Amino acid sequence: MKVLLDIQALKTPRGIVATIVVLLCGLMPIIAPAIGESFYVDVFARTMIWAIAAVSLNLIMGYGGMISFGHAAFFGIGAYTIGILAFHGVTSAWVQWPVALILSALVGLVFGAISLRTKGVYFIMITLALAQMLYFLSVSAQRYGSDDGLTINDRSDFGIGFFNLDDDLTLYYLIFAVLLLCVYVSWRIVNSPFGMVVRGAKSNDNRMQALGYPTTRYKLTAFVIAGVMCGMAGVLDANLEEFVSPDALNWPRSGEMIFMVVLGGMGSLFGPVTGAVVFWLLQDFLANWRGFIGDHWAIIFGPFLILVVLFARGGIHGLVDRLFSRKGGAQ
Amino acid sequence: MNYVLFAEQFLNGFQLGMILFLLAAGLTLVFGIMDLVNLAHGSLYMLGAYFAATFSHLTGSFVWAILLAVPAMVAAGIIIEMIALRTLYARDHLDQVLATFGLILFFNELTRIVWGPEGQVIPLPAYLDGSVALPLGIDYPVYRLVIIGCGLAVALGLWVLVSKTRIGMLIRAGSSNREMAGALGVNIATLFTVVFGIGAALAGFGGMIITPITQAEVGMGEIILIQAFVVVVIGGIGSIKGAFIAAILIGVIDTMGRSFLDLLLLFILPANAAEAAGPALSSMLIFILMAGILFFRPQGLFPPKGAR
Amino acid sequence: MTGVQDPLASMLSAESLIKNFGGIVATDSLSFDVAQGEIHAIIGPNGAGKTTLISQLSGTLMPDGGQIRFDGSDITRMTAPQRARRGLARSFQITSIFKDFSALDNVVLAIQAHRGHSFRFWRPVVDDLSLRDPARAVLEEVGLGARADVLAGNLAHGEQRQLEIAMAIASEPKMLLLDEPMAGMGPEESERMTAYLRSIKGRYTMLLVEHDMDAVFALADTITVLVYGRAIASGPPDTIRANAEVRAAYLGED
Numbered sequence: 001m002k003v004l005l006d007i008q009a010l011k012t013p014r015g016i017v018a019t020i021v022v023l024l025c026g027l028m029p030i031i032a033p034a035i036g037e038s039f040y041v042d043v044f045a046r047t048m049i050w051a052i053a054a055v056s057l058n059l060i061m062g063y064g065g066m067i068s069f070g071h072a073a074f075f076g077i078g079a080y081t082i083g084i085l086a087f088h089g090v091t092s093a094w095v096q097w098p099v100a101l102i103l104s105a106l107v108g109l110v111f112g113a114i115s116l117r118t119k120g121v122y123f124i125m126i127t128l129a130l131a132q133m134l135y136f137l138s139v140s141a142q143r144y145g146s147d148d149g150l151t152i153n154d155r156s157d158f159g160i161g162f163f164n165l166d167d168d169l170t171l172y173y174l175i176f177a178v179l180l181l182c183v184y185v186s187w188r189i190v191n192s193p194f195g196m197v198v199r200g201a202k203s204n205d206n207r208m209q210a211l212g213y214p215t216t217r218y219k220l221t222a223f224v225i226a227g228v229m230c231g232m233a234g235v236l237d238a239n240l241e242e243f244v245s246p247d248a249l250n251w252p253r254s255g256e257m258i259f260m261v262v263l264g265g266m267g268s269l270f271g272p273v274t275g276a277v278v279f280w281l282l283q284d285f286l287a288n289w290r291g292f293i294g295d296h297w298a299i300i301f302g303p304f305l306i307l308v309v310l311f312a313r314g315g316i317h318g319l320v321d322r323l324f325s326r327k328g329g330a331q
Numbered sequence: 332m333n334y335v336l337f338a339e340q341f342l343n344g345f346q347l348g349m350i351l352f353l354l355a356a357g358l359t360l361v362f363g364i365m366d367l368v369n370l371a372h373g374s375l376y377m378l379g380a381y382f383a384a385t386f387s388h389l390t391g392s393f394v395w396a397i398l399l400a401v402p403a404m405v406a407a408g409i410i411i412e413m414i415a416l417r418t419l420y421a422r423d424h425l426d427q428v429l430a431t432f433g434l435i436l437f438f439n440e441l442t443r444i445v446w447g448p449e450g451q452v453i454p455l456p457a458y459l460d461g462s463v464a465l466p467l468g469i470d471y472p473v474y475r476l477v478i479i480g481c482g483l484a485v486a487l488g489l490w491v492l493v494s495k496t497r498i499g500m501l502i503r504a505g506s507s508n509r510e511m512a513g514a515l516g517v518n519i520a521t522l523f524t525v526v527f528g529i530g531a532a533l534a535g536f537g538g539m540i541i542t543p544i545t546q547a548e549v550g551m552g553e554i555i556l557i558q559a560f561v562v563v564v565i566g567g568i569g570s571i572k573g574a575f576i577a578a579i580l581i582g583v584i585d586t587m588g589r590s591f592l593d594l595l596l597l598f599i600l601p602a603n604a605a606e607a608a609g610p611a612l613s614s615m616l617i618f619i620l621m622a623g624i625l626f627f628r629p630q631g632l633f634p635p636k637g638a639r
Numbered sequence: 640m641t642g643v644q645d646p647l648a649s650m651l652s653a654e655s656l657i658k659n660f661g662g663i664v665a666t667d668s669l670s671f672d673v674a675q676g677e678i679h680a681i682i683g684p685n686g687a688g689k690t691t692l693i694s695q696l697s698g699t700l701m702p703d704g705g706q707i708r709f710d711g712s713d714i715t716r717m718t719a720p721q722r723a724r725r726g727l728a729r730s731f732q733i734t735s736i737f738k739d740f741s742a743l744d745n746v747v748l749a750i751q752a753h754r755g756h757s758f759r760f761w762r763p764v765v766d767d768l769s770l771r772d773p774a775r776a777v778l779e780e781v782g783l784g785a786r787a788d789v790l791a792g793n794l795a796h797g798e799q800r801q802l803e804i805a806m807a808i809a810s811e812p813k814m815l816l817l818d819e820p821m822a823g824m825g826p827e828e829s830e831r832m833t834a835y836l837r838s839i840k841g842r843y844t845m846l847l848v849e850h851d852m853d854a855v856f857a858l859a860d861t862i863t864v865l866v867y868g869r870a871i872a873s874g875p876p877d878t879i880r881a882n883a884e885v886r887a888a889y890l891g892e893d
Contacts, residue, residue, distance in 0.1 A: 067425050114622050117629045121368055121424055121568060125560045126625060132557045133618035140610040191763040193751055200748050203737040210697060210735070211806065212723030212752040221758065251557065255370075255432040262429060296444055302437030309430040310418060 013324035014317045018270040021277055025176055029169055045172050047280040048179045049237045054260040054272035055182050056229035061258070062267035063190055064222050065202030069124050069254050070111070070131025074104050074227040076249025078234020080138060083150040083244040093156035093165075097235055104231025105224050107134075112223035116216055128251060138246040149245025156239055165239055175236050179273065182229055187269050189225070198222045263308055265317030274316050338469050340590045341583060346475045348582025349482025353537030354559040355566065355574040356489060357530025363569025364502060365420055365523050368427045371411075371434035372534055372559070373552025379404050379535025380547035381442060384451035393456050393543070400539055401532055408531020412524050420523070439549050450546035453539075478540050485533065486575050493571060502526060558585070561621045567631030577632065581617050588613035649708075650675045650814050650844040651696070651727075656705035658691055658868070665691040666702065667868035673814070673861075678836075678845045680855045683865035689848045690732060692865070693818045696846070697729045698722045710813055724753065726813035730803045732822055732848075738792030742783055742802055745791050746774040749809035774809065781805040781835065797828040804835070814844040821851045833857055856880070 024031075025048055032040035053075055060066040081100035090096060115126040144150045155165040165171045189195045200208045201215040208215045238244050247253070256279070264275025282304075286297035293300060312319055358372050382403050387396035415434060419427050455474055462470045493499040501522055538551070545551070562581050566573025593609025600608060624632065651673040658666035665688045673679040681689055694700035696707060698719035707715045714722050723729075737745050747770050751757060754770070764770060778787050781801045786794060791802060800820065807815055820836070821829045833854045836845070840858070849855050855862065856876050863873040864885050872882050879885055 061425075067428065069428065114626060118625060121362060121366075122564060122625075122629065124368060124424060124428060125564050126621070129557060129561050129564070129618050129621055133615045136614035136618075137611050140614045142610075143607065188761050188763070191765060192761055193757040193759045193764055193767075195760075196744070196748060196751065196764050197757045200737055200740070203739055204735060206699070207731070207735045207737065207806075208748070209719045210699070210723055210729055210731075211749050212720050212810070213757070214718070214720045218757065251553070252432075255429070258425070259429060259432070262425070296440050298436045298440035299444065302433040302435070302440065305433030305436065306415065306430045309422075309426045309433070 013320045014265075014268060014270065017274055017317065017320055021270070021274050022180070024277070025179070029172055041168075041172060043280060043284055044277075045175055045240055046237075047276055048175045049233050049240060050257070050260065050280065051273040051276035052175075052179050052182050052233040052236070053230045053257050054264070054276045055179070055186055056226040056233070057257050058261045058266065058269075058272045059186055059189065059229070060219075060222050060226045061261060062271070063195065063202065064198045064219055066116075066219060066223065067124050067258075068115075068127040068223075068226075069251065069258065070127035070129075071226070071230055071257050072249045072251070072253035073111070073131035073134045074108065074230035075234040075237065075253065076134060076138060076244075076246075077104050077107055078231035078236075079238040079244040079248050080144070080150075080234075081231075082156060082235055082238035083152050084144055086152045086154055087144065087150060091154045091157045093158045096156050100235045101228050101231055104227045104234075108224040108227025109220070112220045112227075116220055116223065128254070131249065131254060132251060135246055135249050135251070138249060145245070147246060149243055149247070152238055152242045152244065155242065156235075171236075171239060175240070178232060178236060182232070183269060183273065185229075190269065194218065194221070259305060259308075261315075263312075263315050265315030268315075268317045271315055271317045278316060335467070335469050336590070338465075338467065339471060340587055342471060342475065342479070344583035344586030345579060346478050346482075346582070347586055348579035349479055350537045350541050351555070351559055351562050351582050352482055352575055352578035353485060353533045354555060355562040355578050356485075356571055357533040358559055359563045359566065359569055359571060359574045360502070360526055361530050362563065364526055367416065367420060368424050368431065369416070370428060370431040370556070371438065372530070373554075373556030374435055374438035375404065375408065375411075375531045375534040375552070376538040376555060377442065377547070377549070377552040378407060378438065379538035380542040380551065381446055381451060381538075382407075382535065383539035383542060384453050384547045385446075387453045388451075393453065393459070396453065397536075397539055401536055404535030405528045405532045407535075408528040409524055411531070412527040416527065417520070417523075435553065442549050446547075448549070450548040451542075452546045453543045455543045459543075474543060478544075481536075481540055485536070489571055498525065558617065561617055563631075565621055565624050565631055567633040570631070570633040573631060573633030581620075584620060585613075585617050588616040592616070648674050650710060651846065652708045653692075653696070654706045654708070656692075656695060656707065657703045658688075658695060658700065659703055665868050666695065668705070669865075669868065669870055670705075671863050671870060671873060673844055673846055675844055676841050677860040678840060678847055678858050680847045680849060680859035680862045681865055682849070682852070682855055682862060686867075687865040688868040689865060690818060691868075693729065693816050693846075693848060697727065697816055723810075723812075726810075727816065728807040728810055728812035728814070729816035730807045730818055730820055732818040734796075734799045734803055736791045736799060736802055736806065738790070740791055741788050742778060742791050742794060742798075742805075743771065743774055743787040745802055746777050746805050746809045747771060749806040750774055750777075753810040777805050777809045778802075781808075782831070797824055800824060800828070800832070804832075808839065808843065812843060814846070817845060817847045817849070819849055820847070821849060821854055829854060 025044055028044040029041050032038050053071065057068065057071045060068060078100045081103055082096050085091070085096050085099065111127065111130045115123055115130065118126055138144070139146055155171070158165070163170060165174065190199070197208065197213055197215070197218045200213070201219055205215055234248065237248065260275040260279045261272045262275070263279055264273065265271030283297070283301065286300055287294060289297065314321070354372060354376055358369065361367050361369050361372070379400060382400040383396045386399040387393055390396060390399070415430070419430055459474045459477060461473055463473050463476065465471050493502060538547070558581060562574055562577045565581070566577035589610070592613040593605050596605035596609055596612070649672050652671070654670050656666050656669045669692070671679070681692065683689055691700065695702045698717055698721070702715065705715070706713060709722070709725065709727055714725065714727070737748065740748070747764060750770055750773055751764070775784070775787060778784050781804055783798060783801050783805060786798060791799065794802060800823070804820060807817070821832055824832065829851055836858055847855065847859065859876055861874065862876055862879045863870050864879060872879055872885050
């Protein structure tokens with residue numbers, strides 16, 4: 001029987017990076033007030049939510065080769081389900097959360113079934129278009145605030161006295177726990193027989209079919225799992241922000257998710273989490289710069305993105321691996 | 332009678348279709364020939380609008396604004412291709428998507444820095460700023476007819492360019508078989524730059540001619556880009572004919588849907604439900620259409636020959 | 640019914656198979672039978688439609704007309720995965736392996752395909768000795784035992800060809816469709832492959848498409864000669880060797 005997390009794995013370069021990131025996330029509610037920057041707790045809560053979304057995208061993109069440019073749709077479904085149910089007075093988490101996740105799964109099933117009929121560029125554009133369809137739906141929903149978004153008055157209620165999401169710290173550690181759970185579940189899935197099939201289909205789909213795998217079924221299942229996981233991120237986001245707007249599922253969000261995955265290291269389990277942390281810290285750092293750069297941080301961020309694509313293959317985890325192995329080779 | 336409104340909306344849809352075609356034509360050429368996913372195509376549309384607004388401001392003439400802005404867009408397209416996009420041809424689609432996503436962020440911010448956050452307008456000369464009486468008692472803005480005319484003229488010009496000229500032959504050779512074209516002595520790098528320049532000019536031209544009706548603003552390219560994607564996907568990647576037909580189809584269906592879908596829904600739904608569902612459904616209409624077409628024809632309506 | 644004399648003895652049969660590409664006839668009402676346990680070789684000049692035939696038999700191309708029967712049932716309309724799960728395995732002319740998987744995992748995937756569905760999400764494959772032990776045995780058998788943990792993409796060309804065969808036999812299929820297993824091999828490697836195929840003769844029924852005539856005449860029980868999608872001759876090696884039409888059309892003698 002293997003231990004939950006291999007201790008040896010933590011001693012590898014990317015293991016060390018992952019450990020630092022986990023510690024940073026786990027201890028931020030202590031670190032941030034200590035250095036007098038309490039708002040970092042909020043920044044990290046948000047970062048971890050996007051990390052969950054990025055982990056879910058990595059499952060299909062990094063391991064399954066499905067480049068979905070519409071993953072934010074699931075984030076929006078999760079968040080809007082909480083918002084709309086709360087708007088109608090349903091605040092019990094035991095109702096809200098299952099509804100959100102089931103809806104994410106259903107939409108994943110429909111979107112996946114349509115887009116998996118295609119490949120390559122078509123797949124990218126169809127996932128984008130389907131997600132935009134939901135975006136326009138949210139914009140046209142006047143009852144739920146259209147463009148202005150929907151304010152959520154009550155966070156999800158679990159009906160458990162000591163477990164109250166109104167307490168920011170409880171919510172923070174719930175997010176932290178869900179993130180770790182998602183990484184763990186991804187790890188199990190990727191190494192399971194199912195994961196082997198999905199990875200095999202990414203590597204050589206024709207060969208998989210010749211071996212006897214109806215690969216589309218497996219890819220569709222992976223698409224649905226990733227959708228549910230991303231819907232979960234949306235559920236948490238609605239609770240954290242107490243607000244949801246069409247912006248949550250607009251296409252730049254999907255682009256940012258892809259970027260987080262690539263930045264951290266595609267197809268590495270913890271890469272997307274590292275990517276999300278670096279993404280948000282960098283954005284925060286640039287936006288808080290005084291003067292010109294702070295006002296126009298995207299003028300730096302856009303080219304940065306391009307440079308990462310052009311020169312940092314394998315993302316941060318790949319970079320760390322290379323640096324470490326070069327040092328090792330010199331010894 | 333309602334048919335006047337109906338005819339007007341049909342023409343409006345046709346006009347939107349022409350703008351969509353201007354974007355989709357360049358997009359589909361770049362896809363088909365260079366196998367490049369260029370998300371920043373909408374940025375070219377935006378740049379065209381801002382260029383024309385500036386030239387209009389400087390010269391005081393709408394016509395001069397267009398005449399100066401089009402070559403400026405060709406130049407901008409060539410520069411962008413040589414600096415940023417050339418290295419992306421050899422990369423996979425994911426890299427292209429991400430890098431051109433970065434380009435969008437860059438261009439939006441650059442525009443904000445250069446032109447400021449407010450939108451820019453292009454005033455129309457008096458002779459374009461009226462209505463004209465069409466048969467059947469329809470009054471229709473002259474300028475929208477001009478847009479339709481421009482779109483049709485460009486479509487005709489593209490058709491002549493691609494099917495009758497030497498450069499068109501090279502484009503077709505390049506899109507069907509890159510190695511073959513290379514073996515024929517075609518300088519592929521130059522061909523790609525030229526094609527991208529044409530695509531940039533087309534997208535920019537679309538942005539220029541729509542601006543007098545709307546205005547030039549940051550982010551204007553992204554909304555229309557998604558619709559142009561739908562056009563390209565429905566038409567079949569690489570097919571200009573497909574782009575033309577799909578653009579008109581999408582333009583008309585989208586515009587008509589927004590105007591009449593709630594009326595149609597009144598037949599099957601109670602009034603308040605129809606009023607709520609109308610806008611929601613009409614904004615989703617073209618995507619539902621796309622999903623339906625792709626379900627039966629995953630390669631689009633007019634897949635180019637030799638498509639994988 | 641013609642063509643099938645004894646349904647029990649026939650493992651695979653094609654009847655009046657037709658495939659057109661545009662105006663070009665790639666398979667021209669082709670009929671043949673592969674008896675249980677035999678090695679049936681298909682030879683023919685380039686462009687004779689050999690790979691098109693394999694694709695139709697394995698299910699990646701649908702024929703325009705005709706019927707394919709395998710192990711007593713009609714498989715003409717089945718998908719490639721369905722045929723593979725019934726025990727019709729194939730190898731590819733152009734090496735088709737999982738380059739970013741270890742050689743062992745390549746074979747594990749092949750075995751896993753025949754262990755029912757793979758909608759099992761939790762238990763790591765690494766721990767599943769019921770997959771890994773047989774996979775190792777198969778690698779051992781084709782002579783790749785020492786290379787099990789090497790990434791398939793880093794194997795030498797000949798080794799990749801061996802892995803290709805290993806994946807085909809790993810699932811204990813009823814029949815193998817071998818599309819030019821010796822493609823790109825040196826004489827020594829070819830000889831080894833021939834020896835290996837002889838050693839498994841009788842264990843599997845085999846349909847062998849191959850250019851290496853030494854190998855074909857050494858291995859085959861029956862040879863069918865394909866020219867422009869049509870079978871111009873079919874019979875035991877000696878008959879084919881003696882056939883004047885075959886010599887003229889294919890062996891390049893006049």
